[in-house]
Amino acid sequence: MAETLLEVNDLKVSFRTEDGVVKAVDGVSFTLAKGEVLGIVGESGSGKSVTMMSLLRLINDPNMKVEGEVLYKGRNIMKLSEGRMREVRGADIAMIFQDPMTSLNPVYRVGDQIIEALVTHRDIEKQQAKKRAVDLLKQVGIPQAESRVDDFPHQFSGGMRQRAMIAMALANNPDILIADEPTTALDVTIQAQILELIDRLKDEFNSAVILITHDLGVVADIADRIAVMYAGRIVEFGDKRDLFYDPQHPYTWGLLGSIPRLDRPKQERLHSIEGMPPSLITLPEGCKFRPRCPHAFEKCKQEPALVARVEGERHLDRCWLDVETKRAIREKTIQGATAAA
């Protein structure tokens, strides 16, 4: 096992609102090893982005409350001063965002924005920084990087802007790259290119990656481990193989079942998970997925802990069902009603 870079322990993020306290993240724990790709999957509002934004302490809301600890190389960055935290942001932990169309400042040249990331964290001449910016743009596959470095963001296409964002994030060789839905706003053909790029660059830059997405198909390619989030908590966590071939949580089954697949009999309509995610203000008692779960039973009124229930230590889930039972019934959910009928 490689050296642990990041350790998140029982992270809780809540927001006070007029309607009550929104528990956006409720007891999330995970670790990230050097060079690893961790995929975090969940639907909108499951707390993926809030988790990541609060890792970097980027949420600036007077009504927010954060508990728990985030250890970066053994140091709790939740306790750092704002000045120290700035040294971490963009240098040790960098982040790219969902919408490349709006994530770059429209009034500054792309190159200057990359240069800004460089000079903020290191002692470097402007000339050298510019050279490095051109190199970075080349590495992320921008053609004619020497002249494109002086372009404004509006002269770049969406895919190119995301490449430029990646170049900017990698400028300081960060240990960790957090990619928050990096492909969601892009065309399907560009999505694959961007994922491939992240996959290649993480080795070149020796960075660990946390990839947030609502699309299991995105993490299937490049993630080593996957965490599935639901209602502010991780409901299943394991190696990619285990998660895809031996999924333990009914919510994961539902997610897998809602991917259209060409290798299975054609369905009348795409499978979807019944019901809506719970309100984060009044969460259901016990297992948070219980109201939508077709397999819920009496015991589900107590919340199951995230522990290993199958063979081996590395595959964790939050479901009371017996492992054998789960293995017997899950195919039906994953393949959908038509296939079963």
Place this chain on the structure above:
Amino acid sequence: MAVFVIRRLIGLIAVLFAITVMTFLIFFATPGVDPSRQLAGRNPQPAVVAAIKHQFGLDRPLPIRYLLMMKRLFVSRDLVSYGNQALKVVPAITSATPVTFSLVFGAAVIWVVLSILTGLLAVVFKGTIVDPLLMILALIGISMPVFWLGEVANLITQDRLHNTFLFHWVPPNGYTPLTANPWQWFLHLIIPWLTLSVLYIGFYARVLRANLLDVANEDYVRTARAKGLSERRVLLKHMLRTSMITFVSLFGLDFGVLVGGGAILTEVVFGLPGVGKLTYDSLVSLDLPVIMATVIYGAFFITIANALVDIVYARLDPRIRPA
């Protein structure tokens, strides 16, 4: 750039033509303004009126009269006031211009600096008492009419507190040219500057604060923070510049209007013989040649100010630069 300038010049000429024709027509369509009656004095003989009409070309058709006036204004530049034959219009404007410029430039510097400062402070201290306090002050500034504020300033600095250490340095109302005595120029103008800028400081500070708060939620501001930039740099480099776009367009318009004679109340209250005062006097006596000249002068500066705004716009936001 050359294309831009040429297009603007054509636009300027079109605006000036339209505005002079309109002023001209409105003037002659207004009842009771027949200048020959004014010029002829009290109870004139019809023959005298006719003679004056002929002398001033007022018996000729309107288009000819318009062309004659434009010729005397721009070509021979010897147009004189209807009311006062000794008042040559062109020199009157050129001697009033430096006064207005001095007043408006100084006030503009004060209001730009102070409103940006106030807007930034309000955003930095958002969530504390400082922000609403500044905004209430701004609102008070906007609510005070400039003529009233000017009179109060006069009352305090010229009368009530003039003999105390606070305001004994304030010279009597009036104007000293910059070239004659820079220090006296400054002393004469400081109170008018502050008076004129109060409204704009309040207004611009509120506009800037609103724009800054808008921009604060933009994705690229989050990106800037994620890069590890200091709050100061995020605010000054990434938020302020995009927030300045509304500010600049407002400034162009207000500045153009003020230079073009809009500072009339301030000029009258402080006895500054500027273009505003000239306009005011000519309007009171319905003196077409002077009205015409001040209108052209005003339109010229408003158009120029708008062209400058467009240039500054393009500097601020590369997306609107012509390719």
